[in-house]
Amino acid sequence: MHIKLLFGAVLFGLLSTSVAFAQTETKEEDKKKVDIGLDGMLGVSVGEKTVGINVGGPSLKFRVNNFKIGVAAMPSLFIRDDKAVPRLAIGPVAEYEHWMLIVPYYGYDADDKQIWTFGIGYKFF
Template identity: 65%
Template sequence: MNIFKTMALLCLLQGAATLHAQEKPADVPQQAAEKKYEAGFDGMLAVSYGSDTFGINVGGPSLKYRFSKNFKVGVGAFPSLIVLDKKAVPRLAVSPIIEYKHIMFITPYYGYDTNDKQIWTFGIGYKFI
């Protein structure tokens, strides 16, 4: 009989502890911590032009710092199709990014061409996601 009383007392204490743990003060508002850094893939499509080169860029991996809700600055990699010397060539570009709402300003760097000249373009894109 003593064991049953002990088990009943333990069950009551556990129930009271569970009720106490679930209570939340109604007066304290919960604030979500705003992330300043973002890393991920951009759902973006952009066009860029420069140095007699035209590029079509799509979103790739990026790392950005958020200054405000609508303004971010970062760097990213963009799989691209560039028209160089009247040929369409796939290249991976790296670029600084300035993002305001859904508009992205980019400066893709594609490496070197056949004449050992660096390929830079300037462009604008729209972020879908």
């Protein structure tokens, strides 16, 4: 009995809220834009004995005018000790128009040191 009463109260609350939102008028200028799309980025980052050639991967970015800041996964060609291996990096990204500052993090090396690089990228799309 109590569960039915609780379920009814929650359902009534949800319906009354959705009706209130449906009746509210919004102007076209007040609506916020949400962009969903693909970014094509190519970048180069360098660190201690390390070079990374990075491409854009999935990312979460917040936009303020033409400036975006967020975090991204970057599939990379990781070059260290004269070996080139594919490796996934993740790190912060700051973007202005087509240029990006990237700070890929590759995890740990054999000596348990974190591998960070810093670089620049160009967004094609």
